[in-house]
Amino acid sequence: MDITLSGLTLLHQPDDIIEIRSIDPKPVISGYFRADSPAIAHEIARYPNRTFYQTMNPVKSACYAREQHERLVERPRETTSDNDIVGYQWILIDADPVRPSGVSASKNEKEAARRVAGMAMKKLMAMGFSEPVVADSGNGYHLLFKIHAGTEERQVLSDFLSVLDMWFSTDAVKIDTAVFNPARITKLYGTVARKGASTLERPHRQSSIIRRPADVKETPMALVRNIAGEKQKAVPTSENPRLRSSNAFNLDQFLSDYGIQVIQKVPISSGMKYQLAECPFDPSHKHGDAAVFAYSNGSFGFHCFHSSCASYHWHEFREKVDPDAYVNSPRTGSQSLAQPAQRGSDVSPAPQPGNSAGPRMLDFAEIPNYDRSKIIVVRSRFQALDNRIGGFNRGEMSVWSGGNASGKSTLVSQIGLAAVTEGCKVAMFSGEMTASRVREWVLLQAAGPDFVMQDPLSPNHFCLKPGIEQKLDAMLTGKLSIYDNDFGTDWERVTNTIYDWVRKNGASVVIIDNLMALDIPTGTNDKYDMQSRIAKRFSAMAKELNVHVHFICHPRKTEAFLRKGDISGTADLTNVADNVFMVHRVNADFMMRYKTVYPKLVIDQDVSTVIEIMKNRDLGVVDEIIKLYFDRRSRTLSDVKGLPPQHAWTEKMEQITMQDFTVVDNAELPAEWR
Ligand SMILES: [Zn+2]
Known part of the structure; x- marks a missing residue:
């Protein structure tokens, strides 16, 4: 034998x-x-x-x-x-x-x-x-x-x-x-x-x-852990009975009422999967690539295999199929009915139920519960950061600061690309670079380290490998738009242009890089007052359009270990923000000073950049440090050493040509495990 x-x-x-x-x-x-x-x-x-x-x-x-x-x-x-x-x-x-x-x-x-x-x-x-x-x-x-x-x-x-x-x-x-x-x-x-x-x-x-x-x-x-986390995400999105009429939600009925075709129902360990003939977000996602889940614990979920649908869960699915699904809940109530073209701002301060016009007091019992399942989150795809703050909530604003060359622009543009990968549309203003320079920058980041090479004409410079640019264009077109600085950077013009684009295109993320690059009308005598007005305007935009605004602000000074109070403008800027982050470049100066604030923190020598969470309104996270590693070639940061961000995922997909597995020719195997 x-x-x-x-x-x-x-x-x-x-x-x-x-x-x-x-x-x-x-x-x-x-x-x-x-x-x-x-x-x-x-x-x-x-x-x-x-x-x-x-x-x-x-x-x-x-x-x-x-x-x-x-x-x-x-x-x-x-x-x-x-x-x-x-x-x-x-x-x-x-x-x-x-x-x-x-x-x-x-x-x-x-x-x-x-x-x-x-x-x-x-x-x-x-x-x-x-x-x-x-x-x-x-x-x-x-x-x-x-x-x-x-x-x-x-x-x-x-x-x-x-x-x-x-x-x-x-x-x-x-x-x-x-x-x-x-x-x-x-x-x-x-x-x-x-x-x-x-x-x-x-x-x-x-x-x-x-x-x-x-x-x-x-x-x-x-x-x-990323994937394991999807389990938690899928489960708690139950339809809250307090917000709905008394009848229990019937998924079969819902799908048939709205003509959603199910190709098969598959029992899974946690309940039942309904594979859909077509994804509601993109009809080219066919053959069960998109599925709805009814979990045994009575809650529901949605998942589509395509990366462009990665950010869609049950809430987005239900609203896509039935745009009125959440309109009549007390939280979105009168505001959404008055402006049906806009998304209900689920996360803004609750408009009161009923139709009384004037200010009034709410009796405690009539106040609807804060429904966490309705917050729409855009992940940064830095797992360490997403774990701490739960991602970026739509309807909120983050302020980013940091010294010169700390990497804050690099970081925020990468977070914008992550949003695109998550299926979101992103509007961007970059006051200190022309649109073409931003494009060059973004392409390198989107390609990642595996798809860039040394520029044959200028050895200190990296460029895309042949054939990559068209693929990235296909990935980013219609998803990422950059404000054209040729028309000046007057702050009102920039704001209004972005506002209109977001409303027309249904974007979820806005990046403003940066406050100082926005022109304030000459003759404004109180610069801080103006900056505070601008910050409030962006914060209001976040709520009204249900986008997340990333707002980059320089510090007043650039030496020393920067603290929240060093961010330019009045304290209004950080007060109005939902998140405040300080980006530090890990250099000799940083290594000398950080122990005064974080005596127990250990920074290993490969860490290039850290994000310091200074404020997080939603979960109350503060004084936490996220360590990042920089890849110089593609200008990307990563929170897992050696793991490039997966933006150009389609490339990865194409590399796997396996039909699906071919048997290994035993002759190629080392003798010891033939
Ligand atoms: Zn899909």
Whole structure:
């Protein structure tokens, strides 16, 4: 009996302790081995008709001393439990075809699993995941993403798999949501999967690793947490009964009333998925790319696979389908009815219910609850920042300040690009650069480090790789507009032009770079009074148009460790802002001074820039530091070292040409894991 084991030293360090186990039929058989131990093949050859499994994550070395040391033992006293695991090194995504229990998959069932696994792989890589190891499990397909995480991350991994189940499971293939625990075992690739009897239609098949990256790279946990976080986002958007009439919301009825065509209903672990024939935001998103979810806890969700729809959740979906859905709630009440062309300003101070015209007092019980599910958030895609402040709420204003060359413009324009990636439209004013210079800058940032190269004509300069510009134009056209400075920078003209564009195009983000570059009429005798008026005007624009305004303001002085009081203008500027951020460049000066304010903060030497959160009205976050790393070539910042921002996601998508997996030619594999 010759068994070819595949990938033991790919999945494990040679001297890692692993457990090999067989569970079916009884009795259980188990052994602890070093991953490179020749005894493994030798021992399992004693049980030629059984399927074997292996632990995926490193086992504590103490377990190696159990009775089944370097040999297989029947009915062992102990096998590996979660407490026996050092930490996570793999996330297993198991796409398994739905079939009667205890039988092997048919050819068609297995093919369906290949499509689901391929889709998951493409989507995750487009979101920045490193290339996984792909395995044929015999009946379905496994994706193994390399990570580095402590066992305390089990909830994150559990949520992550639930979200993948929501996104990718079909009626024929499920993403297994149970495989998140640290001691989880997977196939010992190379052994034969033997479910039921082997028939022509449902044969036993040998499991194997079929595709592996040239270089196995870790996926940063920040990306895994990003996706896991979608679970929380999806769940709390329940239709608040206090804001609706007494009848419970009926999703089937709602979809049929508004002519939303459902191609299939798919049971998922957290409820039911309704795959839509067409995405309501873009009819070219077809074939179930967009889906609505009815969760077992009574709440609802929406997700579309396309990046342009990434920021749309249940609230946006419902309002898109039924523009009046939220108009009659007390919070938006009279204002929205009076101005039906505008979005209800859900987050502005509540207009009172009823129709009384004058000021009045609200009795406590009639005040509607603050409905957090209605706040529309635009994420910065800096996970560390989004985690702290929950993203940028529409209807609010952020003030950004920082010394010369601190990187505040770079940072804010990147946040604008992140908004585009999230599916938002962005209006931008850049007073100190011509539109063409801004364009050059934005293109480099949008391309990211992988798609820029040294300019052959001027070695200190970076330019786009050939063919990239057209792709970025396609991504940004209609999404990002820049004020044309040729018409001057008179503050009222700039404001009115942006105002009109936002209203006409339904933008969600406005960037004003910067206050000092806005011309104030000559003869204005109180400059601070004028600046305070401008700030209030932008804050009002944020509320009225339901956009988030990023407003860059220079500090009055540029030396010393800048504090909130150093931001130009009167205190009105920071009072009226919902968020205030100070951007610091990490230079010798900063390293000398920051300990006076943050004595416990540790800044490692690769950090180039920090964001100091000085005010966050919504969640009350203050005095928090976000560390960022700068890539000089593409002028991008990243909160995960070495991970470029994923703006040019379409490029990433195109790079994955895998049809969806082709079997690795064994001759190309290193001998040790052939
Ligand atoms: Zn869509």
